[in-house]
Amino acid sequence: MLQSPEAAAPATPAPRPPSLLTKLSYGAGSVAFGVKDTGFSYFLLLFYSQVIGLDAPLVGLALTIALVLDAISDPIVGYWSDTFRSRWGRRHIFMYASAIPVAISYFLLWSPPADWGQDALFWYLLVLAVLTRTFLTFFETPSAALAPELTQDYDQRSTLLAFRNFFGWTGGNATTVLMFFILFPAFTTAAIPQGQFNRDAYVVYGAIAAAMIFLAIMASSLGTHGYITRLAQPAARPGLSLPGIFREIFETLSNRSFIAIFIAAMFANVAVGVGSALSVYFSTYFWGFTAPQIGLITLVIFLSALLGAALAPFVTRTLGKKRGAITVGLIGLVVSPFALTLRLLGVLKDGSDPVTFWVVLLQGQVEVILVVCFQILVASMIADLVEQSQLKTGRRSEGVFYAANTFIQKVTTGVGVMVATLVLTLAQFPAGAAPDQITDDVLQRLGLWFLPVIFILRVATIAVLFTYTLDRKGHEDNLRKLAAADTAR
16 A cells, blocks of 8 residues: 655656667666676685785675675665755766765775785775775665666566676676786786786776776766656655664565565575685686686676676566576576586596686586576566555665665675685685695685585575565556556545
């Protein structure tokens, strides 16, 4: 039942599907999150533990604390952007304001002082990780929340979010290719024969990545600026107390289907985060791939991300979002451990064997396709909950919902890295060791601890998805009820 109509001004749906330019502009903003996410997921643990020399458990602790603090800012920023009134709308003012601070904090993250001890480095990492996460929240949450406003169509939402997800993967992957094809080879010296262990490479990376983040934020903000007058404006409301604000946030997020998708996505993203944080360890130490080989694997991800983005709208149309996500999850459960299991059984050799390289490359690309498709379906499932929540609360709360979605994504680089450091600790993986200093026993333990962790997380994801209830028919019913309520007013 609708509450007071003064609680929220009705959204003005786009009269036709978003144009290609709109999709490109909206999607481009995700480059900022993709660049940051790839840095946190793939390189931050390696950089601070193996290059800088900060103990891996301290790296994991710093990133976990940053994640906890970020969890507080996410819903506040989301709620604020839902209720903010200005001539620039309720989203764009936050998006513009974030550009410079997040770029500066991300650059500094990769330039720690060279002569600091463990305690000082821990605090440096913690402070910069918190600042980077918080400033990015002020862009990512309001920007992502535009999706349910740009289109209310069940299928078009998957298409629109496919653009955003593709840009996120492409932007992040571009920096990975940059590292392995350009920076790591450029910073390979006689004293440091592998460039991924040269801190100067990361300083240059930090500068380039910070510039990419800034440009992505500005391009997306400017590209969607013209939509401000067509987007929902919240009605003027008397000021709420802090307890009142959190009461409204809790009311919005207490939706049963949201809780289901939130928990399922948490498990899925932790699994992705563990794999991402340890990917360089597996590529460099476990498989023994060269930098060009790793670069080729990451280069092909551009195609895999495109295929995953194209697959999600097809899955939405043919299976629906819930059934599609479960199906994708089951396929991933089989694909994910394939190459690693064969190596532990002695069927595959190390990376010097061409067969091993191509098996790992193929498996990795299939896995990326499935992950991209799954992430798009999850984001689109969350978008459909906006109207269901509006029927219950009388408020459009895109910002709150996508704050939760942003938090889910950040779990990839928070809890995921923490679990990855736990795996390294259990495997007794030495800090600061070169590949030729790692014994076969250590590599065996690394694989044997990694596999059950990933298996448990993936099974939990699939199990929780079954409790999500909103389907195409339910979404269309919600739109009809809202339209009837608008007509009645």
